[in-house]
Amino acid sequence: MPEQASPVVLRFEEVSLAFEEVQALDQVSFEIRRGETCILLGSAGSGKTVLLKTALGLLRPDRGRVEVFGQDITRMRESQLYDIRARIGILFQEGGLFDSLTIEENVAYPLVNQKLLRVPPEEVRARVEQALEFVELEHTLEKYPSELSGGMRRRVGIARALVTDPPLLLYDSPTAGLDPITACTIISLIIKGRDVRHATTVMATHRYQDGTWLDEFRYNPKSGRLEPAGSNGQPGFSGTKFMVLRQGKLVFEGSRTELEACQDPYVAKFVKR
Amino acid sequence: MLDLLKAPVESVQDFFYLAGRALRNVFRRPHYADDIVLQMEIIGFGSLPIVVLTGFFSGAVMGLQLSKALSQYGAVGKIGELVAITLVRELGPVLTSLMVAGRNSSGIASELGSMKVTEQIDAMRALGTDPIQKLVKPRLIAACVVLPLLTIIADFLGLVGGFVIAFTMLNLTPAHYWNSAWQAIDFSDLFQGLIKPFSFAFIVALVGCHYGLRTTGGTQGVGRSTTRAMVVASVWIFVMDFFITRMFVRG
Numbered sequence: 001m002p003e004q005a006s007p008v009v010l011r012f013e014e015v016s017l018a019f020e021e022v023q024a025l026d027q028v029s030f031e032i033r034r035g036e037t038c039i040l041l042g043s044a045g046s047g048k049t050v051l052l053k054t055a056l057g058l059l060r061p062d063r064g065r066v067e068v069f070g071q072d073i074t075r076m077r078e079s080q081l082y083d084i085r086a087r088i089g090i091l092f093q094e095g096g097l098f099d100s101l102t103i104e105e106n107v108a109y110p111l112v113n114q115k116l117l118r119v120p121p122e123e124v125r126a127r128v129e130q131a132l133e134f135v136e137l138e139h140t141l142e143k144y145p146s147e148l149s150g151g152m153r154r155r156v157g158i159a160r161a162l163v164t165d166p167p168l169l170l171y172d173s174p175t176a177g178l179d180p181i182t183a184c185t186i187i188s189l190i191i192k193g194r195d196v197r198h199a200t201t202v203m204a205t206h207r208y209q210d211g212t213w214l215d216e217f218r219y220n221p222k223s224g225r226l227e228p229a230g231s232n233g234q235p236g237f238s239g240t241k242f243m244v245l246r247q248g249k250l251v252f253e254g255s256r257t258e259l260e261a262c263q264d265p266y267v268a269k270f271v272k273r
Numbered sequence: 274m275l276d277l278l279k280a281p282v283e284s285v286q287d288f289f290y291l292a293g294r295a296l297r298n299v300f301r302r303p304h305y306a307d308d309i310v311l312q313m314e315i316i317g318f319g320s321l322p323i324v325v326l327t328g329f330f331s332g333a334v335m336g337l338q339l340s341k342a343l344s345q346y347g348a349v350g351k352i353g354e355l356v357a358i359t360l361v362r363e364l365g366p367v368l369t370s371l372m373v374a375g376r377n378s379s380g381i382a383s384e385l386g387s388m389k390v391t392e393q394i395d396a397m398r399a400l401g402t403d404p405i406q407k408l409v410k411p412r413l414i415a416a417c418v419v420l421p422l423l424t425i426i427a428d429f430l431g432l433v434g435g436f437v438i439a440f441t442m443l444n445l446t447p448a449h450y451w452n453s454a455w456q457a458i459d460f461s462d463l464f465q466g467l468i469k470p471f472s473f474a475f476i477v478a479l480v481g482c483h484y485g486l487r488t489t490g491g492t493q494g495v496g497r498s499t500t501r502a503m504v505v506a507s508v509w510i511f512v513m514d515f516f517i518t519r520m521f522v523r524g
């Protein structure tokens with residue numbers, strides 16, 4: 001199988017992390033290969049956010065090893081971590097936009113501040129516009145985050161994650177607290193972002209439906225629309241992996257078919273429609 | 274018992290860790306000059322009205338209080354001298370720093386605290402900037418520059434306040450008041466009067482940043498950090514004031 005040959009982008013080895021009494025991650029091990037889509041399911045407080053932040057090096061594990069792009073980041077100095085982070089795009093749960101900066105400055109932030117990227121100042125504006133166009137918010141350049149709706153803020157967050165063209169994208173509960181229609185828009189943007197750039201995508205969510213959409217649909221750049229996977233002779237995606245977290249423990253890892261067949265009551269709860 | 278001590282010890286350890294990293298970064302690039310200027314405006318220019326008012330009225334009050342005590346000895350003429358010494362050595366630096374701590378330590382803590390609880394600090398780190406460089410350093414540098422300047426302004430207005438009392442109630446001539454005030458202050462007074470606000474600036478900026486960056490627990494947590502920052506900064510200003518004064522007053 002071709003995906004077996006592709007290199008590992010993100011690897012956790014027996015990673016544990018505790019906050020005082022609470023075990024946020026408990027011996028979590030997995031690996032995600034290039035081009036894969038990984039859906040991280042779990043209820044609130046199960047450790048999804050902590051896992052994503054550990055992958056970015058924002059949190060350091062108490063035990064275990066985290067490898068990103070083949071480099072061990074567990075013992076890296078903060079200054080070295082910036083070079084790794086320059087190649088990762090992240091959407092935070094609430095968007096994580098800087099509320100004292102305009103939308104333009106927000107989206108430009110990684111371009112201006114990631115030393116590794118060295119984007120010439122004259123190119124910044126064009127790339128910001130392009131990224132905002134991608135999420136269909138090109139008219140909001142001069143606005144502040146507080147002037148936008150929750151869904152729009154999330155879309156700006158996606159634009160900011162995509163603007164640097166990162167090979168690895170992390171989404172932390174992108175649809176939490178949104179109405180179903182807006183949630184659908186967000187998910188289709190995530191699919192589009194994944195398929196246009198062939199980025200490895202990790203999405204934490206508590207909605208099983210979000211994950212199935214990422215599995216079922218592909219973005220067709222020719223028609224500019226989402227299409228069911230495998231239609232029109234499009235190549236099938238290299239794979240969607242599902243993982244289920246429960247109180248910091250990884251209780252399931254496998255394909256969608258395996259997930260739907262899983263007998264574990266906690267896992268089954270997510271799959272129930 | 275040990276569990277009770279754990280939290281404060283950890284907090285102190287975090288504070289010194291933050292202070293160490295902030296100081297190490299003072300001369301290291303990138304410098305974010307825009308942020309430094311902006312913070313100077315917020316801390317310096319923004320505090321001007323309260324510093325002017327507290328300076329003026331503390332000088333005036335001191336004039337009033339001293340006039341009574343001095344008249345018992347027939348030494349009302351010394352008022353300029355006494356107001357000058359107390360203001361320059363003690364009241365100017367401490368009152369100014371307390372005002373700025375009340376205004377800006379809490380302000381910094383609430384600003385950084387809100388950023389922390391809305392994941393903006395994480396976003397900053399994820400997008401290639403070190404919060405110590407981008408948030409803590411500009412505030413520290415700005416406070417260190419503006420607090421001594423604010424103190425000079427407060428000292429001067431305090432002297433003006435004392436003069437208003439001396440001139441209107443005690444019938445001293447302006448020349449008499451200003452001469453005795455000017456001659457009373459020597460170099461060590463000035464030095465003491467400026468080293469204090471400079472040192473207090475570290476407390477004002479770093480305590481605010483420390484509590485802001487440690488904020489957890491949503492909006493309630495921001496409120497808690499804000500109060501703590503102000504209280505702790507004020508108390509430490511008094512403690513530090515004692516030790517600095519002790520260095521100048523050798524028994």
